[in-house]
Amino acid sequence: MAELPGGESQKVANFSEKLATFSTLPQARWPWQRSLRRRILFTYGVIFAAVILLLMAAVGRVVYQAAVDAAHHALEVEAFLAANALEDPDSAYAAEFDIFKEWEKEHSDDDKLDKKREDSSHQQPAERLQQMARLFAGDSGARVAILDPEGVVVADSVYPFDQAPDQHDEPEIKAALKGVEPRSRRVDPLTGKDTLFAAAPIHVGDRVLGIVQISRPVEQVAGTIRPLLASLAGVGLIALGLAVLAGSALSRRLTRPLNRLEQAALAMAGGDLEQRVPVETPDELGELAIAFNQMAREVQTTLAQQRAFVANASHELRTPVANIKLRSEALLGPAGDDARVHDRYLAEIDREADRLGRLAAVLLDLSRLDERGAAGAAAPPASPLPLLRQVVEALAPRAQQAGQTLTADLPDDLPPLSMPVADLETVVVNLLDNALKYTPAGGAVKVEAHGEPGMVRLRVEDSGPGIPAEDLEQIFDRFYRVDKMRGRQAYQPGEHAGSGAGLGLAIVRALVEAHGGSIQAANAPGQGAVFTVLLPATDEKP
Numbered sequence: 001m002a003e004l005p006g007g008e009s010q011k012v013a014n015f016s017e018k019l020a021t022f023s024t025l026p027q028a029r030w031p032w033q034r035s036l037r038r039r040i041l042f043t044y045g046v047i048f049a050a051v052i053l054l055l056m057a058a059v060g061r062v063v064y065q066a067a068v069d070a071a072h073h074a075l076e077v078e079a080f081l082a083a084n085a086l087e088d089p090d091s092a093y094a095a096e097f098d099i100f101k102e103w104e105k106e107h108s109d110d111d112k113l114d115k116k117r118e119d120s121s122h123q124q125p126a127e128r129l130q131q132m133a134r135l136f137a138g139d140s141g142a143r144v145a146i147l148d149p150e151g152v153v154v155a156d157s158v159y160p161f162d163q164a165p166d167q168h169d170e171p172e173i174k175a176a177l178k179g180v181e182p183r184s185r186r187v188d189p190l191t192g193k194d195t196l197f198a199a200a201p202i203h204v205g206d207r208v209l210g211i212v213q214i215s216r217p218v219e220q221v222a223g224t225i226r227p228l229l230a231s232l233a234g235v236g237l238i239a240l241g242l243a244v245l246a247g248s249a250l251s252r253r254l255t256r257p258l259n260r261l262e263q264a265a266l267a268m269a270g271g272d273l274e275q276r277v278p279v280e281t282p283d284e285l286g287e288l289a290i291a292f293n294q295m296a297r298e299v300q301t302t303l304a305q306q307r308a309f310v311a312n313a314s315h316e317l318r319t320p321v322a323n324i325k326l327r328s329e330a331l332l333g334p335a336g337d338d339a340r341v342h343d344r345y346l347a348e349i350d351r352e353a354d355r356l357g358r359l360a361a362v363l364l365d366l367s368r369l370d371e372r373g374a375a376g377a378a379a380p381p382a383s384p385l386p387l388l389r390q391v392v393e394a395l396a397p398r399a400q401q402a403g404q405t406l407t408a409d410l411p412d413d414l415p416p417l418s419m420p421v422a423d424l425e426t427v428v429v430n431l432l433d434n435a436l437k438y439t440p441a442g443g444a445v446k447v448e449a450h451g452e453p454g455m456v457r458l459r460v461e462d463s464g465p466g467i468p469a470e471d472l473e474q475i476f477d478r479f480y481r482v483d484k485m486r487g488r489q490a491y492q493p494g495e496h497a498g499s500g501a502g503l504g505l506a507i508v509r510a511l512v513e514a515h516g517g518s519i520q521a522a523n524a525p526g527q528g529a530v531f532t533v534l535l536p537a538t539d540e541k542p
């Protein structure tokens with residue numbers, strides 16, 4: 001039914017417009033809340049984007065930290081190698097430090113740093129060390145400084161040696177002199193940038209000649225991992241795109257059956273009870289489709305039953321009304337003058353009116369039972385025995401008159417029932433009435449009752465023609481008769497309420513089920529029908 005024919009979809013559209021006039025959707029705060037698909041997609045996208053961002057931030061941080069650590073370690077190695085090169089006795093770098101000492105002594109009176117800085121005419125005293133510092137720095141972007149053991153800068157690859165402040169207090173210098181891990185990360189006072197520092201002492205024998213200090217701004221390190229972070233972000237974006245595509249496909253798969261259900265429900269509300277939806281998936285949506293189809297079938301069956309009930313009821317009511325009308329018209333005409341005809345017709349009108357009244361009463365009872373459903377009104381617990389005996393005694397003369405044997409097997413110890421006596425009487429009288437009615441002269445009717453754990457089993461058996469197997473299921477339906485012509489007969493005194501209309505067994509089943517019991521019809525092994533009623537016994541004592 002997925003595709004609705006043109007006329008149908010028009011009908012559905014009209015109906016949904018009509019629905020919209022009296023049932024409106026709650027206000028949506030955001031436009032995307034108006035579509036389940038967009039909702040799923042939005043939520044899915046936001047969650048996925050957040051996860052990817054967090055993941056990228058975590059990975060980026062780890063990568064950045066690893067790159068900084070690696071760069072720091074490389075600086076340490078470079079400092080160590082440079083210090084090693086300066087330690088070589090053949091290179092005579094020790095003399096350079098001595099030259100610097102001399103120069104410092106000469107300028108000791110000139111100890112004001114600011115003044116020293118203003119006067120840039122100072123010649124580099126340790127020329128070779130300065131060259132070495134530039135050589136070590138090369139074009140790596142690192143800055144190499146060579147310091148004397150007091151932390152005074154002797155040579156610097158970038159700045160004039162006498163412009164750099166004393167470094168004796170810096171952590172990497174102190175650590176290098178102590179022989180512990182000689183590295184630090186701090187803001188370089190000369191550049192004002194976050195910088196990585198590493199240092200290594202220059203030993204000649206036991207004497208510390210000086211210290212090599214190598215530094216590199218952290219932003220340089222970050223620059224090296226930027227392409228990696230960019231490709232990470234690219235992968236993240238691709239993953240996000242794929243996730244949104246997958247989310248879109250998923251949300252379409254979820255909402256398509258729901259849209260179909262909506263269309264089908266609207267079409268049903270518009271009166272098309274043939275609507276069914278395909279069961280496409282083995283999940284909750286599939287279950288929903290099955291439940292919808294089940295509901296549609298039940299609605300269709302219930303409606304068909306109700307229509308049949310109304311048709312049958314009016315048909316059954318029309319017969320006695322027609323009979324009354326015929327006779328009253330005759331009485332109003334010349335036939336009414338004949339006293340014998342007059343009396344007969346009046347008596348027949350009276351009987352038909354009775355029949356009409358009884359039918360109306362049964363129909364009312366049935367509709368009350370429908371309303372009450374399974375919750376039958378309970379009565380104080382009472383043994384069914386007195387009522388059963390009373391009914392059998394009352395019907396015994398009728399059986400005798402018809403040449404039938406009516407026997408009863410009713411033990412004294414039947415458990416009590418909470419079913420009202422009047423309801424139980426209707427059940428037993430209807431069943432016995434049918435048994436006597438359908439059993440020919442010379443036949444037998446047997447009533448039995450037995451107490452069983454938690455229930456009373458009632459059995460009415462006769463030796464009549466029995467019930468055709470194909471009708472066994474339906475005889476409890478309203479207005480169902482095996483012999484469709486029997487109901488046309490006029491009501492006979494002594495027959496049960498609604499007799500002949502096919503309502504007797506319907507009311508019996510409705511009463512039994514309203515009190516939590518069940519009823520079954522079968523054919524006796526030899527000949528005849530057997531009706532078995534199971535009624536729940538009550539635990540309370542009468």
Ligand code: ADP
Nearest residue numbers: 434438475481482499500501502503504505529
């Ligand atoms: P009715 O008033 O027509 O008897 P019921 O509802 O009592 O309506 O019974 C429905 C149909 O079941 C009857 O028309 C009859 O054909 C069949 N039926 C009921 N009881 C018996 C029985 N004891 N023996 C044979 N047929 C029966």
